[in-house]
Amino acid sequence: MSESTILLAHGGGGRLSRDLVQREIVTRFGDGPLRGLPDAARLPAFTRPLVFTTDSYVVQPAEFPGGCIGDLAVHGTVNDLAVSGGVPRWLSVGLILEEGLPIELLRRVLDALQAAARACGVTVATGDTKVVARGQCDQIYINTAGLGEALEGFTLGPDRIRPGDCIVASGTLGDHGAAVLAAREKLALGPAVRSDTGPVHRLVQALQPLAGEVRFMRDPTRGGAAAVLNELAEDHGLTFLLDDAAIPLSAGTRALTEILGLDPLHLASEGRLLAVCAPAAAEAIVCEWRRHPEGAGAAIIGTVLAPEAGSGARRGRVLMDTVVGGRRLVDFPQGELLPRIC
């Protein structure tokens, strides 16, 4: 008899474990280095330097409008490789399942993971499944590590950012955070919000002809665009000026953040890219990105200002020109705005 929920025995190393892995993992991922379930994947030699990253995913709820923990676990790691100038190649997937997890939910998550990996051109090379007792985790946690090859032509780093450079966003900001918040709190305020979870590696590859003009890239996940820019400001003494009217926002995220008094710049995106580039290249980047569906909402959102004169330590800031012509500070989000969004 086939079980409908995960049992502790599914992680026990016996018959149930083997059945689960055969039925749910091997059928989906068993074609590549996973074939035969070796203890370690054997990968072909690489020609370029490697980029390597890992991330754990604990989002709650596991399914939300626009995605689920399965595709999120691929996109998050692929995007970390991409913004480091890498072409994503291989993934490891570690699953931690809670006793009592509906197997149907696990299947939907693994289907989404498989589809996302395929769409991103990455292969799941190795993995692991553990089951913990009810209450010791929340439904399902996933860890993925990613290995990619560095693209030619990119020399990225905050120290390359110059006054006058432009900040370009690849699309509407904050949709993932807004969607998870709305799903978790069952908020139905205004237009529906969908997570933007998705890959950005094609957008990075599209910039290869302009690689010399791109100074820095980052995907604005936890803490949103405000955290990315404030970290740069604080660590490298850079001052950024954003244009409120130019920030791309979806109608749903805008309505939700207005009603709840949140700053969309503090909310996470999981399929967006921020690039700092030479001013002459900014328009070209926007045009290039807009040719891709995931970059359809690309826009120049601000510039880098000359370092501020002043006494004491060199410390940058993030400023914003508001719609009424005023200017204000854009700060880090305070406290724990929204736990477990990814």
Next chain:
Amino acid sequence: MRYIDEFRDAAAARGIRLRLDEHAAALRARGRRATIMEVCGSHTMAIARYGIRSVLPDVVRLVSGPGCPVCVTDTGYIDAALALAERGITVATFGDMLNVPGSDSSLARCRAAGGSVLVCYSPTQAFDHARAHPDREVVFLAIGFETTVAPIAALIHRAATEGVPNLSFLTAFKTVPPALAALGADPEIRIDAFLCPAHVSAIIGADAYRPFSGPGGVPCVIAGFEPLDILLGIDGILAQLAAGEARVENQYSRVVTPEGNPRALALMSRYLQPADAHWRGIGTIPASGLDLRPEFQRLDAAVRHGVAVTAGRSHPGCMCGDVLKGKHEPPDCRLFGRGCTPDHPIGPCMVSSEGTCAAWFKYARGALA
């Protein structure tokens, strides 16, 4: 988005700013300056968020008033709430109160140590919790201005009529007009005009500000919370000052009527009556609070559980009192941004999302030009 985009229109903003410059020139010609107090915490936040100070003529100064209900709640009130929680009573509160420092602790720390503190987004959650847990005493921390008093009065009505005997209220309500009277009479502050609150006015009505206008009074302009609302409010104030007038003007007529919300006012006066109230940093203002009427004392947590709200202790360096009166701006305080930040608040104005210090810290630290 309707009702939002038209109040954030850049071209319209430029038009209003030109008018502000004209009014400012007229004031300058008469050797006058304009100190405008925005009374409401939501105005304080919107002014900071849209950088409105940075677009005003130099003769105009905006000072923030005591319009954040959390900020004006006395330390001793937090101490009383903590005393209740320590006795095993469930304390239900809006989230803003969690981190407000009492004399020695806060509700957040009390909860971390195992105290029963229930954070509510709506007062009805306290009602539902009390009904679901009939064996537990639940006390709702009933603070706020008229805007919040109205829904809590509706909750008091339910508690009184639907028989939930384990729910009671620790009241520290505040009302806006008596505070305006006290601030207007304070010779140290010298306010030239009030930018009057939006939602409070929806309850009490525009006519409530008549006593502060007219001969010997100051312009009182009610404005909404969108940036153009606020600019239009300031425009109306400067026009009055330039013309030597002092009228009540309702710029927020899409929500506020002259008489307010009679149903809400009737419900409030059925259960509550004016009482002297202690404002953190300001002191006691006669008839500026609302207490439960004597016939509903069984709903009064202070009576029922025998707790007294006494004067608490505040941090000696904290200038929240002067900030709340508009005498000082947050950066004048030695603690601002040093010991006192939103992550580690010392004074109440840094705790609340509507607090003046939090608004300055978040949106206006340092010169912005």
